[in-house]
Amino acid sequence: MTTSNPFGSEPNHHVLSVLVQNRPGVLARVASLFARRGYNIFSLAVAPTEQEDYSRITIVVDLESATLEQMVKQLFKLVDVVRISELDPRNSVERELMVATVRSTAEQRGQIVELVNIFEGKILGVGPEALSVSLDGSPEKLNDFSELLRQYGIIESQRTGRVALPKLDRTARVRAVKETKGKAS
Amino acid sequence: MKSNQQLTGAEALIKGLELEKVEVMFGLPGGCILPAYDPLIKSSIRHILVRHEQGAGHMAEGYAHVTGRPGVAMVTSGPAATNLVTPLCDAYMDSIPMVAITGQVPTSAIGTDAFQECDTVGITRSITKHNELVMSADDLPLAIRQAFHIATTGRPGPVLIDVPKDVLQNMMTWHWPSDDEVIDSLPGYKPTTKGHPRMIKEAAKLILESKQPILYVGGGVLKARAAEALRELAELMNIPVVTTLMARGAFPDNHPLCLGMPGMHGTATAVTAMQRADLLIALGSRFDDRVTGKVSTFAPDAKIIHVDIDPAEQGKVRKPDVPIVGDCRLVIEEMIVALRDLMAGGTKQADISAWRSRVNGWKENFPLAYEPSEPGAALKPQYCLEKLRDASPEGTILVSGVGQHQMWSSQFWHFNEPYTWVNSGGLGTMGFSVPAAVGAKVGRPDKTVWAIDGDGCFQMTAQELITASVEQIPIKVGILNNSNLGMVRQWQEMFYDNRYSQVHFSESVPDYVKMAESMGCVGIRVEAPEEVESAIDKANSINDRPVVVEFRVAPTEQVFPMVAAGRSNDEIMLQPSQEMRRELLR
Numbered sequence: 048m049t050t051s052n053p054f055g056s057e058p059n060h061h062v063l064s065v066l067v068q069n070r071p072g073v074l075a076r077v078a079s080l081f082a083r084r085g086y087n088i089f090s091l092a093v094a095p096t097e098q099e100d101y102s103r104i105t106i107v108v109d110l111e112s113a114t115l116e117q118m119v120k121q122l123f124k125l126v127d128v129v130r131i132s133e134l135d136p137r138n139s140v141e142r143e144l145m146v147a148t149v150r151s152t153a154e155q156r157g158q159i160v161e162l163v164n165i166f167e168g169k170i171l172g173v174g175p176e177a178l179s180v181s182l183d184g185s186p187e188k189l190n191d192f193s194e195l196l197r198q199y200g201i202i203e204s205q206r207t208g209r210v211a212l213p214k215l216d217r218t219a220r221v222r223a224v225k226e227t228k229g230k231a232s
Numbered sequence: 233m234k235s236n237q238q239l240t241g242a243e244a245l246i247k248g249l250e251l252e253k254v255e256v257m258f259g260l261p262g263g264c265i266l267p268a269y270d271p272l273i274k275s276s277i278r279h280i281l282v283r284h285e286q287g288a289g290h291m292a293e294g295y296a297h298v299t300g301r302p303g304v305a306m307v308t309s310g311p312a313a314t315n316l317v318t319p320l321c322d323a324y325m326d327s328i329p330m331v332a333i334t335g336q337v338p339t340s341a342i343g344t345d346a347f348q349e350c351d352t353v354g355i356t357r358s359i360t361k362h363n364e365l366v367m368s369a370d371d372l373p374l375a376i377r378q379a380f381h382i383a384t385t386g387r388p389g390p391v392l393i394d395v396p397k398d399v400l401q402n403m404m405t406w407h408w409p410s411d412d413e414v415i416d417s418l419p420g421y422k423p424t425t426k427g428h429p430r431m432i433k434e435a436a437k438l439i440l441e442s443k444q445p446i447l448y449v450g451g452g453v454l455k456a457r458a459a460e461a462l463r464e465l466a467e468l469m470n471i472p473v474v475t476t477l478m479a480r481g482a483f484p485d486n487h488p489l490c491l492g493m494p495g496m497h498g499t500a501t502a503v504t505a506m507q508r509a510d511l512l513i514a515l516g517s518r519f520d521d522r523v524t525g526k527v528s529t530f531a532p533d534a535k536i537i538h539v540d541i542d543p544a545e546q547g548k549v550r551k552p553d554v555p556i557v558g559d560c561r562l563v564i565e566e567m568i569v570a571l572r573d574l575m576a577g578g579t580k581q582a583d584i585s586a587w588r589s590r591v592n593g594w595k596e597n598f599p600l601a602y603e604p605s606e607p608g609a610a611l612k613p614q615y616c617l618e619k620l621r622d623a624s625p626e627g628t629i630l631v632s633g634v635g636q637h638q639m640w641s642s643q644f645w646h647f648n649e650p651y652t653w654v655n656s657g658g659l660g661t662m663g664f665s666v667p668a669a670v671g672a673k674v675g676r677p678d679k680t681v682w683a684i685d686g687d688g689c690f691q692m693t694a695q696e697l698i699t700a701s702v703e704q705i706p707i708k709v710g711i712l713n714n715s716n717l718g719m720v721r722q723w724q725e726m727f728y729d730n731r732y733s734q735v736h737f738s739e740s741v742p743d744y745v746k747m748a749e750s751m752g753c754v755g756i757r758v759e760a761p762e763e764v765e766s767a768i769d770k771a772n773s774i775n776d777r778p779v780v781v782e783f784r785v786a787p788t789e790q791v792f793p794m795v796a797a798g799r800s801n802d803e804i805m806l807q808p809s810q811e812m813r814r815e816l817l818r
Contacts (some may be wrong), residue, residue: 068420071365076357083358119542126382127363129420 059131060089061109062139062191062211065104065122066130069095072171077104084121085112089207101129105210134211144183146171151178157200166192175201217228237406242267244406245333246275248376251408253712254304255279256295260289262308263348265335267400270697276639280425280674285312287667290320295327297654298629298679300457302329302383303671305423305785306365309335310348312396314346314355320663324740325658326478327455330386331379332360339367343465348698361389364725367396367735368403377414386423387542388455423541424547427558427566435513435537435554436570440579442511442535444587445471447522448494451478451657452516452595458561459483464516465564465722468571469581472591474502476517478657481647491591495523496795497639500589500598500810503801504817507593511546516560519549520658521797529800539563578731597816600643600791601807605761610786613637613712616764620682623768627652629672633665633689636718639678639791641684650679663692669707670700680708680772687713687737696746700778701752709753709780709807713740714787721783722790739784748780 067073072091081088096103108118119131119157126159136142151159163170170183183191186209193204239247245268249257256278261269272279282288287304292303303323307316313334323330335348353363362382368373372395379391409417437447453462457484466473466489473483474494483490492499493507512534517523524530527549538545538552539560546555549605556656558562559581575581594666602614617640630645632638637657647653654672657663669683700707712718746754754774758767758781771779791806806814 070355071367072353077352081355114547117544117548120546122543124542125419126418 059109060107061110061115062134062136062141062209063106063108063119064134064211065106065128066096067102067104067125068127068129069102070101070127073102074104075124076127077122078105078120080125081163086118087112090206092208092210103210105208106208119128132213134213137213138209138214140214141183141209142183143157143189144181144184144207144210145204146179146181147193147204148197148202149178149180149196150176150202151175152186155199159196164196167190169215212227237407238403239406240267240271240714241372241395241402241404243271243371243739244369244404245395245400246271246277246342246410247406248302248373250276252380252422253377254475254516257304257306258282258291258295258671259306260285260308260312261461262312262335262336264310264397265306265308265312265333265395265400268306268333268335268395273776280305280468280670280699280705283601283666283695284693285315285419286318286546286663286697287670287693289316289330289332290322290661290664290667290693291671291674291696292330292332293319293323293326293664294631294654294668295675296330296650296671297668298672300329301675301684302331302380303361304331304333304651306333307335307685308348309337309352310350311634313350313352317355317359317596317661319786320392322656322661322664323627324359324361324658326656327388327451328388330370331383332390332392334392334394335395335400336365336396338396339396342396344737346564352392356392359390361387361522362496363392363394365396365429366367369399369436370407372399372404373407373529374409374414374417374801375411378418381414386421410703411521419565424514424543424557425559427539427556427563428488429566431554431556431565432563435539435556436567437471437510437533437579438537438554438573439471439513439567439571439583440574443582444508444510445469445583446491446504446505446512446534446588447471447473447483447510447586448476448514448517449473449479449482450476450515453482453560454650455502456516456541456562457794458515458559458564461561461564461568463487465571466566469512470548470584470588472505472588474498474506475647476520476523476657477642477655478772479517480642480653481519481650483645484648486648493642495520496525496797497643497687497791497793498523499600499643500793500804500806500817501594503804506531506534507801508590509533511537514538514540514552515564518545523796524549524702525803526799529802550678572738576652594817596811598806598810602792603809606787610763611759611764611783613714613783613785613789614640614644615761616712616758616783617641617786618708619764620684620768621645623765624682624772625680628682629654629669629676631655631665631669631672631681631683632703633683634660634662635686635790636682636722637686637689637792638710639719640712643791662686662689663690666693666700666709668694669709670705673707681757683707683709685711687711687715689739690744691742695751697748697751697778697780699751704776705778706775707778709778710771711744711780712785713744713780713782714785714789716787718787718789719791721787724756725790726794727796744780744782751778753778753780755779757784758782759784
């Protein structure tokens with residue numbers, strides 16, 4: 048078990064990448080398992096993969112309530128779950144998207160635009176007293192960005208939760224889903 | 233098996249069940265499932281019409297318990313589906329293979345709060361091994377094949393298929409999927425059955441080194457049909473065996489190596505032997521809280537070999553030294569081979585004779601016991617069970633509800649054959665007994681089937697005796713009537729300072745004899761010890777209808793031994809007459 052630390056301050060957080068059959072109710076099954084067993088989800092992102100029969104769920108779990116091993120084993124028992132990998136942030140590429148509405152007077156606008164440019168974010172809209180901005184990047188970068196925006200006043204913000212894949216390893220062969228090792232019960 | 237045969241979804245459903253070799257199903261029709269009941273008229277499948285859907289579920293469980301084949305229940309949508317919730321959860325907790333088919337409102341009405349609509353797959357998601365809402369008639373055959381495959385392989389469990397009414401009515405082109413199609417359709421489902429050879433060898437070494445081993449046998453041994461293999465292993469190494477509540481009968485009670493049941497109401501010998509063991513060989517058992525007592529003090533010196541087909545059981549409660557994922561029968565057989573190889577190679581088993589004689593000393597000093605009733609005083613429930621045990625044919629199937637009568641049944645019966653004990657272990661479902669006994673009798677019509685029930689349990693599902701009468705399923709029911717919720721009363725006596733709250737039932741209402749007769753059964757009342765034997769003989773001689781024997785028993789009787797909830801197994805409360813010998817349990 049690695050001691051990944053995706054948010055800099057939460058040693059209990061681990062990132063699971065869960066490949067599931069893309070069938071109705073699959074997200075409900077995963078969510079209901081976590082609820083039923085008292086496991087904590089910190090964030091969750093889900094979307095279909097390159098193969099339309101499968102979806103990938105990236106879950107950041109909080110291990111305060113149970114061991115990672117037990118969570119993974121219970122998840123594996125769901126018939127629709129095909130593969131689970133724990134992603135160590137050091138060996139994965141991770142991205143998250145954030146949109147935020149920031150309070151901004153006319154005088155402050157220039158400062159905020161400068162900040163957005165430094166972070167390579169985007170201005171989505173400008174109003175008389177606020178700006179809508181977006182930023183994608185590593186969760187840490189998003190943390191830093193929102194910390195800096197906070198001094199102006201964040202009216203609303205929404206993050207997607209992280210999505211992640213293992214880093215490309217030039218020596219490893221690309222595995223097809225069909226080759227996935229079996230799992231039990 | 234491609235064809236151009238056009239069938240309705242309902243015809244495909246029933247045909248699919250026939251192809252899955254379903255001989256009997258338990259159910260009750262209603263609005264949304266109606267289309268499925270029409271092709272049933274000319275089907276080879278026997279349908280048992282129940283009086284309440286919960287009964288259908290428990291009957292399917294009882295049937296599965298004694299036959300090893302999946303029990304099938306079919307009911308309509310809404311309230312019928314919710315009535316099936318308790319048996320589904322029961323089957324999930326006890327790993328009973330079961331397939332439930334529920335009707336659903338037509339696809340166009342789903343989500344509109346239509347009449348008798350409920351979110352069946354949502355409600356049953358966490359109490360089934362798998363469930364599926366089938367949205368097209370063409371998908372039905374695969375859904376059926378998947379359901380039976382999932383219910384019966386790996387760790388068995390209940391699978392539910394929810395079928396909207398229009399899906400049953402629509403036409404489809406018949407196609408019966410091949411085994412490969414089924415397996416390919418479930419890329420996330422590949423149970424491991426064969427144990428890891430290196431782990432099995434590790435386990436064999438630990439067994440040979442152990443001076444104080446115990447075989448801790450759970451329900452998984454019965455699910456895996458591994459009783460014979462277990463006996464061979466136990467006899468090969470002379471290792472004493474405890475059989476949990478779910479495993480009674482997996483190892484013969486009359487075998488010298490058998491120590492009986494462990495746990496909260498287990499024998500002092502079984503409980504203590506596990507505490508003092510240096511090795512627990514857990515076979516298809518899950519370290520349930522009713523077995524371990526306070527986990528941190530459970531079997532403190534024991535290494536653990538844990539064989540279970542469900543990897544999630546390993547390390548859930550207690551971290552094993554040697555985890556083996558696999559089917560109990562295959563693993564035990566491999567383990568025997570590994571042990572024989574090691575012994576042939578010169579490895580000797582450690583001397584366990586001192587351990588054996590210590591365990592046998594406990595057996596002699598702490599037999600299960602109760603105080604016989606004084607002349608003229610109320611009957612003792614244990615006495616009734618002993619008489620019933622001795623008067624019933626060998627191989628009688630005993631089915632119990634939940635509570636004191638269940639514990640006494642497990643304690644005082646002698647289970648010498650597998651699949652002769654049916655009860656609700658994990659969920660502890662009061663009312664399980666009568667319908668489960670009906671299902672067991674349907675599955676094994678050649679056997680005598682006795683349901684032992686408490687008066688509290690009996691009143692929850694007694695109406696299924698009407699089903700038994702009308703369908704000519706001649707079960708026998710022994711009610712241990714103490715006019716109390718006995719186990720609750722025992723806890724109030726022990727842990728609430730005799731402050732009885734809402735545990736008293738009426739002595740005389742209902743009149744169980746009249747109640748039995750009104751349902752087409754023979755009713756017999758027994759109030760004195762001298763009436764017990766003749767009543768049992770009479771009941772055993774009636775085979776054309778169900779029989780209910782009401783035993784009026786002492787309400788004050790308590791179940792011993794007992795480990796209080798959350799306490800250490802070392803703090804076991806012994807049968808009062810044995811307390812003075814407690815020192816011997818070291």
